[in-house]
Amino acid sequence: MSWIDIADIEDIPLRGARVLKTAMGCVAVFRTGEAEVFATADRCPHKGGPLSDGIVHGHKVTCPLHNWVFDLNTGQAQGEEGSIATFPVRVEGGRILIDGTAVGRRSAA
Numbered sequence: 001m002s003w004i005d006i007a008d009i010e011d012i013p014l015r016g017a018r019v020l021k022t023a024m025g026c027v028a029v030f031r032t033g034e035a036e037v038f039a040t041a042d043r044c045p046h047k048g049g050p051l052s053d054g055i056v057h058g059h060k061v062t063c064p065l066h067n068w069v070f071d072l073n074t075g076q077a078q079g080e081e082g083s084i085a086t087f088p089v090r091v092e093g094g095r096i097l098i099d100g101t102a103v104g105r106r107s108a109a
Contacts, residue, residue, distance in 0.1 A: 001088065004100040009035060009091055017052040017061075022103055027087060028052035029096065030072055032059060037096050038072035039087040039103075046082060 012018050012031040019042055020027040026042035028051045038059070042052050049065030059072045069078045075086040088099040 001102070002100040003090070003097040004103075005095050006098050007096045009037065009094050009096055012037070012096075015056040017054075017056065019050075019052045020098070020103075024104060026050075026052075027098070027103060028061075029089065029098070030056055030061060032056055032072070035091045037089050037091055039089045039098055040070070040072060040075055041085040043084075044068055044070075045077075045084060046080070051084065 006020055012029060014031060017028050017030045020029055028040050028042040030038045040051060042050055044051055044063040044065065046068050047065050049063040051061050051063060053064045054061045060069050061072060062069050068080050070084055071078065075084040077083055087102045090097050
């Protein structure tokens with residue numbers, strides 16, 4: 001794994017998200033708790049909605065366009081056929097780190 005420092009944890013509000021723009025497409029970085037972060041593809045597979053604009057609740061995000069709910073741990077849609085890519089992230093010393101190798105392997109959005 002190749003960890004890349006992307007932000008201070010305080011840059012993302014509780015139950016909020018920010019977008020990380022990469023050459024391979026946008027990644028949504030979510031903060032669910034004090035030091036709990038997740039990273040997924042930013043596009044809903046249903047209609048392409050920006051998941052970073054969705055509602056974060058527990059370890060889930062609801063798409064703002066058609067209310068599909070995704071598990072932030074697995075990327076699996078709940079009650080629907082579909083999933084989103086997830087990426088390893090961690091918090092060290094208040095900084096959010098993402099696995100750059102995994103992000104580089106994803107297909108373009």
